[in-house]
Amino acid sequence: MRRPNRKYSVIGAFIGVLSTDSGVLKLLAYSVGRVLYNTQPDDYNPTEHPEHQEAGRHIADWLTAAVANREHWLSNVDELGRPKKLLKFPTMEAIVKEADKAMLRYIQKTREVALRNGDEEMVMTLDDGFHVVRLLTPAALDRESKEMQHCIGNGAYDDRLHDRRFQYLSLRDRNGKAHATLEVEGGRVIQLQGKQNRQPNREYLEAIAPLLRREEYLVQTDRTDLRYVYADDYKVVDAWDLTGCSEVIGDLRRSRAALKMPEKLRVRGEIDLSHCSFPEGFPSEVEADGSISIKECRPFTAPARIVSGGDLTIYDVLMEGDIAHCEAGGSVSFRKTSMDKLPRYLRFHGSLDLGKTGIESLAGLGYVAGSLSLEGARIESLPENIRIGGKLDASSSRLKEYPRTAKIGGDVDISYTQVAFLPPVTVKGKLNISSTKITVVPGGLVTHSLHATGLAMEHFGPKSIRGDLDLAYSSATLPHGLTVGGFLTLDNGSFGNLPDNLRAARIKANSAEVTSIGRGLVVEGNLAISGNPITTLPADMDVWGDIVAGQTLIETLPDGFECAGDLNLTDSCVTALPYGLRVGGSLCLHHNEIAELPENLVVGSDLTITCTDIRSIPECAEIGNRVRSDIPEIDSGWSKYNEVRHWRAQQAAAATMAVSP
Incomplete structure (x- = not known):
């Protein structure tokens, strides 16, 4: 798939x-x-x-x-x-x-929608004749949709009318004309729409503020194009000029805008700023009840104190100054920033991403509840006895030694680093040591899966890998009795003789330097060995799936050879097929020097014989499906054979029915 x-x-x-x-x-x-x-x-x-x-x-x-x-x-x-x-x-x-x-x-x-008693109810009366009603029925939503020219009606929101989590409110003037529609979920206004889905005019936002204040609603929409926001006791202010504010009531979301910010700012929701600039600087103290995301904003002066109730993400910014105090209720990411040291006070409850930063030391960092990413960072070593609840990604970093004292709960990726020595550690997930300087993989290594591509190994010790073992583009001598619970990948590598009693769920060794296969091979799936110099296959090998042996130097197959799945010998050096050959799936003999098929050949599905010297199919051969050939006489002979086979099947069925009680 x-x-x-x-x-x-x-x-x-x-x-x-x-x-x-x-x-x-x-x-x-x-x-x-x-x-x-x-x-x-x-x-x-x-x-x-x-x-x-x-x-x-x-x-x-x-x-x-x-x-x-x-x-x-x-x-x-x-x-x-x-x-x-x-x-x-x-x-x-x-x-x-x-x-x-x-x-x-x-x-x-719905231009003439007629409302009845019970379609709406009064929620609150406001100054200057304004009032707020709650929309209770599909007819009320249809009328609101007609007047405001948005999609609240016509069935789009009817199902939510019976969901106690949601309310639909409408701001009306003294004449009953609608000016704003609100969708409320719990204590949050998740949509506040004016006519044609635009933000309501300022006067209507100010008119509805007493309701928001009374109910303590937070305005938390995901729109980044709003001109106004509520701040400091539900005062309506310009979203791009918050200099006189200390608190935003709801979310603060802006994209591609120049924002004027106060010295200190609290947001009772989420902060989401992307591609923004701050002409008068960024606040020295920022706090949000929800997550904080600041991406690709320039210039950006680091706040001395930043507190996030959820995740904290500062991404791809050229940061001026240092963060002294940092707290987050979730994960923290400083990926792709110019930050060169960790905050003096750092507390968080998830993962930590320092990928592609200028940070050189993790001094003081003792525990990461989630994963730790140092991908492409300048870190050369990890603190002694650091505990990482998830995975460690130090790929392409400046790491020089494996963190043997670290307690890591998931995968470990040290690929493309300067690490040269691998101790006999236990990795709970996948270990990736590809393109490192490691030459010895110790026998005491325990890991679920091992990716060790592009290595020149002097010694490979493990005899059991529970998951996948990927040694593509590597060179090694594998130990006898090696067991791989998942896929064994040897593509484009150099391994000489494969060991005796090798067992794997699948083996893929295309274009590899494999000269022979040891005794007792067991492959629970497919075996792919195309394009390597193998000359023979062991008679006792047990392959449960397909065998792809095209472009090899194999000249003969063992007598009584069986293949449970497909057998592909395209462009191989095979000149004759053995007596008793049985193929459970399809047999492909394209472009080789085979001249005839064995008398008792059994093929469970298709037989392909193109660009060969074969000119006939033995009468006693059993072909499960069809024959593909570029020789007309074979096609003609196969048609007659098929007719006879079908006639015999019909005769056998008739005989069975005749003796049935």
């Missing part, structure tokens, strides 16, 4: 949060997913495109309404069951345009 690539997974995760309905998620995949996959680069990150998040929600609302209203176009599908309408859009903008058109059609249909 082909593993999904990174972009496919990222887009799938992005779509997955837009709806909880499996049918709507499929429609989003056919439209939004398809377009993003075809138009975005391989390193696509939805968090860097807030316009896609807003568009995705709008499209999800449209598709939810379409499903609820059973739109006829949903049944006009292609051969894979995909609505053809969704396959025509080349861009996200085109999908949004279609959603807007559909919204206008819905509004026209």
Whole structure:
């Protein structure tokens, strides 16, 4: 099965949060997913495109309404069951345009929505004739949708009316005209929309502030284009000028903006700033109840004190100054920053990512609850007895010695480092020592899987690897009795004679310097040995899957040779097949010097004989499926043989039925 690539997974995760309905998620995949996959680069990150998040929600609302209203176009599908309408859009903008058109059609249909008692209820009266009502029924949502020209109606949110976690509120003036729509989940306002999904005008935000204050609502939408935010007792302020503020009530999210910041700032939600600049500097003290993410912001002056209730991420910034005090309720990442030393006070409860930083020392760091990443960092050694709950990634760092006193709970990756000595340690996960200076792998090493590619090993001691063993592009002499619970990969390596009693779930040794295979070989899956100088196969080897031995120097197979799966001898030096050859799957004899097939040949599936000297198929041969050949007389003979075989099968079936009671 082909593993999904990174972009496919990222887009799938992005779509997955837009709806909880499996049918709507499929429609989003056919439209939004398809377009993003075809138009975005391989390193696509939805968090860097807030316009896609807003568009995705709008499209999800449209598709939810379409499903609820059973739109006829949903049944006009292609051969894979995909609505053809969704396959025509080349861009996200085109999908949004279609959603807007559909919204206008819905509004026209509901232009005369009549409300009854019980459709709405009063929540709070405000100054200047404003008041807030709660929308209780689908009819109330339809009326709001018609007046505000957004997608709250037409079935998109009807299911949530019965979910106690959600409330739908509308700000009305003295004449009953709607000016803002709120979606409330728990104590959070997750959507605050004006007409046509724009942010409401400032006067309407100020009008509704008493309700937010009374209920202590936090405004936590994921939009990064908002002009206003609530700060300091629900005062409405410009989002790009917070100089007179000390607290933001809700989330602070901005992208590609120049922000004026106060000296000290607390955010009662999350901070998400990307590609921003701070002309008057960044606050010296920052605190957020939720996560903090600061990415690709320049220039950036490091705050002396930063506290995050969730994860803390500072990524790809040229940092001026040092962080003295750092706390996080989750993980901390300073990846790809110019930070050259750890904060004097550092407390966190997850993983720590120092990849591609200028940090040279981890002095004072004794415990990491999650994983520790030092990939591409300047670290040469780890502190004595450091405890790491997850994995250690020190690949491409300046590490010079294996951290033998460290207690590591997961994988260890020291590939592409200067490490030259590997002690007999126990690794609970996967160990990667590829492209290091290690020449001896000790017999006392215990690890689930071992990746040791690109090494010139003088000694390889382990006799048992529970998972995979990857020795591609390496040279080594493997010990007799080696057992590999997973895949053994020897591609393009140099190993001479494979050991006796070797056992693995699968062996892949293409284009490797393997001159012979020892006795007692057991392969629980496929054996691939194409392109190496092997001349014979042992008679006692036991392969449970396919054997691919193309482009080898093998001239003969042992008498009575059996292959449970497919047998591929393409471009091999085999000149004759043994008596009693049995192949459970297909047999491919393309481009070799075989002149005839053995009389009692048994092939469970297809037989391919192209570019050979074979001119006939023995009458007693058993071919399970079909013969592929470039010789006309073989094709003709096979047709007659097939007819006889089918006739005999019919006769046998008839005889069985005749003696049945």
